[in-house]
Amino acid sequence: MAQGVLRQAAVGAPTAVPALAALVHDEALGHLRALLAIDTTNPPGNEILAARYLESVLAREGLAGEIHEPLPGRASLVSRQRAAPGNAGEGGALLLTSHTDVVAAEASRWTHPPFSGAVADGCVWGRGAVDMKSMTVYGLMAFLLAKREGWPISRDLILAAVADEEAGGEWGMGWLVNNRPEAVRAEFALNEVGGFTLHLFGKRVYPVQVAEKxxxxxxxxxxxxxxxxxxxxxxxxxxxxxxxxxxxxxxxxPMRVTPPAARFIRGLARAAGPLRGLFLRALLVPGLSGPARRLVPRARARHFQALLSxxxxxxxxxxxxxxxxxxxxxxxxxxxxxxxxxxxxxxxxxxxxxxxxxxxxxxxxxxAPTETSPDTPLFELLRETLEKADPGATVVPNLLVGYTDAAALSRIGVRTYGFTPMRLPPEIEFSALFHGHDERIPLDAFRWGLECFVDAVKRFLTEPRFR
Ligand SMILES: [Zn+2]
Missing domain, CATH: 3.30.70.360 (Alpha-Beta Plaits)
Known part of the structure; x- marks a missing residue:
């Protein structure tokens, strides 16, 4: 039923993601560079510095951020805007979450210092550019714009920038879920690992995480x-x-085909076209899966194996x-x-x-593993947003073989999607940027991602069909 409603609504929908003003992009870039210049290497973390920075940005707009600091220096910031009085719908809150800690960087192996926030060669460089201070800024900007532009939001909007994800989240989202669940409880959350370009046989695919092992x-x-x-x-x-x-x-x-892995691989197969699609579908067939995996590059084969066992x-x-x-x-x-x-x-x-x-x-x-159905109006909106912003691309629900803060959130019933949109050129492989040397985000990818993110959040919070 929801899908029928969506299709009707889509008829009159705009055909492109609205552009944001140049000033907004400048502001976002400034925040990203400032956050990248803060060394939040975990351990020790020191996320309090990022939390205070965000708190001060929010305060300038009259927004109160609450800092939770279970151990000295290990701090998470949470802020909330309530649904406009008289405008609240039936839906629960939307949580925009990110982690502010990063993994260590071997500075001598980097082209630009990892905590400089340097802008060079069309990219912003720094540990956390992709994983995941860019998403912290997406969330921050959506949160600020909601206030500044007076979006008539029909659900509470929560911003969380948390500590310690890279070491398991015990002092970040794990701590909040155990000790301050009401601060982060939401119907849906947008989190990392999704909405980036995966180049596959010359086609562009956007995985959006719906499940984790x-x-x-x-x-x-x-x-x-x-x-x-x-x-x-x-x-x-x-x-x-x-x-x-x-x-x-x-x-x-032993190989075991689960619904989220099957959806992901079938989605790739649809994007890849009939012949290559047939090959990808063979990965799901016991007896054919092993031989099919031997025909793809090692790293991909290992990934497929992890998806299927x-x-x-x-x-x-x-x-x-x-x-x-x-x-x-x-x-x-x-x-x-x-x-x-x-x-x-x-x-x-x-x-x-x-x-x-x-x-x-x-x-x-x-x-435990987590799993959120992609059969929701929010997932459809994320799909619609990405496919509109990159015509010809395909959005595919994804099973992550690693884990994120989504695991902790699922314990209090929050349904999480991975949505940190970035349009990447074929020469930049998303997974290689994670925890690698020279982590960076192309300025174009960041601008594109910010517009996708703000558009999706705004529509979800303000359009009648999502109430
Ligand atoms: Zn991360």
């Missing part, structure tokens, strides 16, 4: 008899752990202290990820089956 980081522990290094034994803790790690690394988990990736090893002493304990840390439909317990059961008996497993951190 679950996570289970665990320690796999082998214990055995200690002894002298001159007397080897095949059942030592080290030997058994090594064999178990080898089993985990070499034997992929649980994974257990050994990442740390520890055992022994001296050359000639057989240690009694050997430990591997494993990064486990599991698809929607699986549970932490079910996943660990499968791990136990694979490594065999005689190991103990200690969970370090775990959370």
């Amino acid at each position: 679950g996570l289970c980081w665990f320690r796999l522990v082998a214990e055995g008899e200690p002894g002298h290094g001159s007397l080897p034994r095949p059942d030592s803790a080290v030997a058994r752990l090594a064999a178990a790690v080898d089993r985990l690394a070499r034997r992929p988990f 649980d994974t257990a990736n050994p990442t740390c090893l520890a055992a022994g202290t001296k050359e000639n002493v057989v240690p009694s304990r050997a430990v591997a840390v494993v990064d486990g990820r599991f698809l929607p439909g699986q549970t932490v317990e079910g996943f660990l059961e499968e791990v136990r089956r694979r490594v065999g008996p005689g190991f103990s497993i200690e969970t370090i951190s775990a959370h």
Whole structure:
């Protein structure tokens, strides 16, 4: 039913995303450069500096921001504008969320210093340009414009710029969800990883994240008899752990086609055209999926495999202290990820089956997968916005194999989409910018993204069809 309404409404809809005034773009660029110049490398984070900056920007417009600082320096800012009196519809709040912490940068490997906010060669450079201070600015600008232009909003609008996402979110969104849920509870949230250009066989695709795999980081522990290094034994803790790690690394988990992965791959297939589409669809067919993956570049193949199975990736090893002493304990840390439909317990059961008996497993951190249906008026609006702003491109709902703050938000029922629009040229691969050297965002991509973002937010908050 919602779709029929949407199609009718779309008849009279504008055919392009409205441009923003040059002054607004200048202002947004200024905020982005200022935020990039603030070193919020996590650890230690120091997100309080970004939170205070945003607080002062809001204060100049008469907007109150609340800073939550559960540990010294680890701060998140939240601000809210209420639906105009007499104009409130039935929908819950819309949350615009981003994280202000960034991962470390090796300054010597960068063309421009990572915390300079330099503008050069048509790009803004800096750690966080893509992940994800640009989105902080998208949210900030939409929030400011809503106030400044007096949008007659029919839902509450919440702005959140949170700490600690890069280290799991315990002191950021995780803390807010556990301790101040009412501050961030919303019907929908817009968050990172979505709305960027993916160039595929000469076609442009815009993935919008609707789901994330679950996570289970665990320690796999082998214990055995200690002894002298001159007397080897095949059942030592080290030997058994090594064999178990080898089993985990070499034997992929069984393929399982979940609805979000199928939607993503079918969406790519539709965009790719009939012949290549056929090939992409083969990825979803047991028996054909393996051979099909061998025909695509390694990095893509690994990604498809992660979309279609649980994974257990050994990442740390520890055992022994001296050359000639057989240690009694050997430990591997494993990064486990599991698809929607699986549970932490079910996943660990499968791990136990694979490594065999005689190991103990200690969970370090775990959370369930998240999934938001793309069958909502908001998702349709995001699709419409991107396809209007880049005619000929295709929007595809995406399953993220990593995780974001969406996982914490899903615990209080917030439905999150990844929507940080950026139109990227073919020579810039989005995923390579994440956590890489020379992280940067093209000025054009930022301007385009800001206009898409503001347009989508404004329409969702003010058009009668979304009330
Ligand atoms: Zn991020």
